[in-house]
Amino acid sequence: xxxxxxxxxxxxxxxxxxxxxxxxxxxxxxxxxxxxxxxxxxxxxxxxxxxxxxxxxxxxxxxxxxxxxxxxxxxxxxxxxxxxxxxxxxxxxxxxxxxxxxxxxxxxxxxxxxxxxxxxxxxxxxxxxxxxxxxxxxxxxxxxxxxxxxxxxxxxxxxxxxxxx
Numbered sequence: 795x796x797x798x799x800x801x802x803x804x805x806x807x808x809x810x811x812x813x814x815x816x817x818x819x820x821x822x823x824x825x826x827x828x829x830x831x832x833x834x835x836x837x838x839x840x841x842x843x844x845x846x847x848x849x850x851x852x853x854x855x856x857x858x859x860x861x862x863x864x865x866x867x868x869x870x871x872x873x874x875x876x877x878x879x880x881x882x883x884x885x886x887x888x889x890x891x892x893x894x895x896x897x898x899x900x901x902x903x904x905x906x907x908x909x910x911x912x913x914x915x916x917x918x919x920x921x922x923x924x925x926x927x928x929x930x931x932x933x934x935x936x937x938x939x940x941x942x943x944x945x946x947x948x949x950x951x952x953x954x955x956x957x958x959x
Contacts, residue, residue: 817925
């Protein structure tokens with residue numbers, strides 16, 4: 795069964811879609827249909843059920859927004875695409891909080907230093923925001939760049955991850 799839950803966060807509602815205890819889509823929206831459309835057709839559910847709490851996933855989201863930026867690291871995800879993009883998404887999960895990289899650095903980390911546009915495409919196509927932290931990638935000139943959930947959200951996330959208690 796595929797379920798979803800929306801929780802309030804500092805930067806707005808955050809919804810996660812979960813199947814078999816794996817996040818298959820997530821982002822700062824209360825519109826579950828907007829998330830469903832991001833899911834690869836081979837994983838896209840025909841129906842989803844609302845739940846008030848998704849256990850580990852909900853706890854991780856709330857802990858992250860409350861200050862524990864490592865709370866999201868062990869949450870299982872499932873996403874599909876081409877070989878390079880899938881690899882790039884795995885690499886994104888290794889970029890530490892508070893240590894953003896540029897698209898050029900991300901392409902290099904992914905093993906294809908000349909594939910800067912492909913690295914940027916991996917970020918743009920990421921259906922599992924937060925858990926696959928595409929917000930940790932900046933333009934090659936170091937500026938913030940785009941983000942599906944808005945530049946104010948990306949700025950908040952980057953600041954949140956670099957603020958030391």
